[in-house]
Amino acid sequence: MPELPEVETTLRGIKPYVLHQQITHIIVRHPTLRWPIPAHLDKKLQHQQILNLYRRAKYLVFSCANGSLILHLGMSGRLRVFTDKQPAQKHDHVDIHFANGACLRFTDPRRFGALLWTEEDPEKHTLLSNIGPEPLTKAFSGKYLWEKAQGKKVAVKTFIMNGQVVAGVGNIYATEALFNAKIKPNKKASSITLQQYEALATAIKTILKYAIHKGGTTLKDFYNSDGKPGYFSLELKVYGRDDEQCTVCGNKLKLIRLAQRSTVFCGVCQK
C-alpha cells in the first residue's frame, strides 16, 4: 500500500506509543520477508529503548543504544499499535511488545517488506546510503532535477521514481505530479526544460504535502484498529482513471507502461 505519505502517516501514528518506550520482547511468526529477518533480532532488541524513530525515503528507522531496526512496508505492509490482546491473523508476521503494554504489529500479505538490523550509522547502511534528497526539503528543487537529468535517456516518470534521484516518489504520486506539471510521462528526462522541472518539483512537493495532510486525519486508524487506514482519500486525477475523461479538457485519458508500471496521462494537457 504505502507510498511516502502513507509511510509518513504510519510514522506519526505509531510514534506516540513507541518512542522512548522499552521493548520487552518480539515475536516473529514468519521470518521470510524480502530478506530474512535476522535470527538474532529478538536478542538485539530485548530490553532496548527506542531512542529515535524517523522516516528516510519509505524506510522507518527505530534507533536504540546498540543499533537500529530498519523497516520497510514493501507493497502491502502495515503497522498498527494494540494495547489489548488481539489474536494474530494470517499475515501478522511480527509483534514488538513494549513495557507500557503496547504491541506494534507488522502485517504484510505479499511479504515484500523488510525488517533488518544494523549496528552502524543507519544512514551508512547500503539500503539508505545512496538515496536521493527528501522531496520535502530545500535540496530537492527544479534546478536539482534538471542538473541531475542531463544525459539521462530514461522516461521522465522513470527518472523521478528512481530513489537515487529523489526519495520516495512512487507510481501514484509520480503519475499525478506529471499531470499537475503538464509533462508527458514518456519524454526523455534530458529533454525536460528547467522551467518544466521547476513545475514538476513544485507539483511533487504540493501533492505529497496534501496527501500527508489528508493522512493525518486518519491517525486513529493505527491504534487498536482492525479497519484499513484511510489511504487514498486523496482525489486522484489520472492514476487508475484510464479511459475516463480528463478533468481539465475532457479528452480520454491514456494508459501506457513505463518500466513495467502503469502510467496514465492526458495526451492533450501533458506535453
Add this chain to the structure above:
DNA sequence: ACATTGACCTGGGAGC
C-alpha cells in the same frame, strides 16, 4: 555509468 528486465509474494477481480 546507464538502461532494462526479472525476481520476490499473495490476493482480488475480470473473463470464460
Add this chain to the structure above:
DNA sequence: TGCTCCCAGGTCAATG
C-alpha cells in the same frame, strides 16, 4: 462455482 490470467501502492539484483 471455479479455473486461469492479469494486475497491484516497491525496489534490489542481475544482465546487456
